[in-house]
Amino acid sequence: MMNYIGVDVSKESFDAYNFELGGRQFSNDDAGFKLFKKWTGSPVHVVMEASGPYYLKLAHQLFEWNIAVSVINPLVIRRFCQMNLQRAKTDSKDAVSISQFAQLTNPAQWTPAPEHLQQMLQMQSVMEQLSKQQTSTMNALEALRQHPRINKKASRSLDQVARIQKEQIAQLEKEIMELTKQHYSAEFNSLISIPGIGKKTAMLLILSTSGFSRFENVKQLVAFTGIAPRIFQSGKTVNKKPRISKLGMSDLRRSLFMCALQAIKCNEACKTLYQRFRQNGKAAKVALMAVSHKLLRQAFALVKSGMTFDTKLSFQMIQ
Numbered sequence: 001m002m003n004y005i006g007v008d009v010s011k012e013s014f015d016a017y018n019f020e021l022g023g024r025q026f027s028n029d030d031a032g033f034k035l036f037k038k039w040t041g042s043p044v045h046v047v048m049e050a051s052g053p054y055y056l057k058l059a060h061q062l063f064e065w066n067i068a069v070s071v072i073n074p075l076v077i078r079r080f081c082q083m084n085l086q087r088a089k090t091d092s093k094d095a096v097s098i099s100q101f102a103q104l105t106n107p108a109q110w111t112p113a114p115e116h117l118q119q120m121l122q123m124q125s126v127m128e129q130l131s132k133q134q135t136s137t138m139n140a141l142e143a144l145r146q147h148p149r150i151n152k153k154a155s156r157s158l159d160q161v162a163r164i165q166k167e168q169i170a171q172l173e174k175e176i177m178e179l180t181k182q183h184y185s186a187e188f189n190s191l192i193s194i195p196g197i198g199k200k201t202a203m204l205l206i207l208s209t210s211g212f213s214r215f216e217n218v219k220q221l222v223a224f225t226g227i228a229p230r231i232f233q234s235g236k237t238v239n240k241k242p243r244i245s246k247l248g249m250s251d252l253r254r255s256l257f258m259c260a261l262q263a264i265k266c267n268e269a270c271k272t273l274y275q276r277f278r279q280n281g282k283a284a285k286v287a288l289m290a291v292s293h294k295l296l297r298q299a300f301a302l303v304k305s306g307m308t309f310d311t312k313l314s315f316q317m318i319q
Contacts, residue, residue, distance in 0.1 A: 010051070015094070049074045117211075184206045263291055
């Protein structure tokens, strides 16, 4: 039986638990990593949650030491704890639960993303934060302009902040786009050939899926984005309308929805699907989510086949 160690990582420290070694806490830094390695002794398989950015240094260090490591979605661990009726929520208890989860599921080993993809993801994260800050700045400007006598210094200050944020977002987007075309040119060309999908969405799809390498089939990709419908049925009395799960990436889902608005005008397969849903009495938003689903399937088929939408064969594949 594999010797699993469950690890719960926080900003300053991480808790580890093993059935034979028991539990122990280490500092989340180089000194703590070395002490942890010494404590584990024999070959082990470390399992941890993807807890924000705090797990990254430990995961990378373990990988460099050739120590098997798995990184699990926190939602999966939370559901596992709920299934076991765990009431206490502490780092040490979570480490125990992660260890138990690993023993039952034998999780796949984690490998770090390529260096260029890590750099792109960091820039994407910063760009998203800047976009949120820009929205906040523009809201502050709008509020300021409602005053009968606007303070010029305050207005000038917000204008400068907004301009800098806009410039930084544009620069980051340009650099991400260049790296995307450099390392994922085939995937990028396949995606932008689909009527309705623009360059920004193509870039986001590539970033979110590691160039579509994270998924073996389209169902996994659909579930990842949160577009997959959830069915609520139980007996004769509980029968709710199916809704999308919304468990995936909200930014990607929102971007695909905007693409669907364009696709129903220029993508024949999507246009036909949308019209059929509307004729069957479905709401426009429901029909557009179905089109988003269709676009995602088209994207997966073309990227995996290495073709573009313009070829007859690719069009037949995605009907």
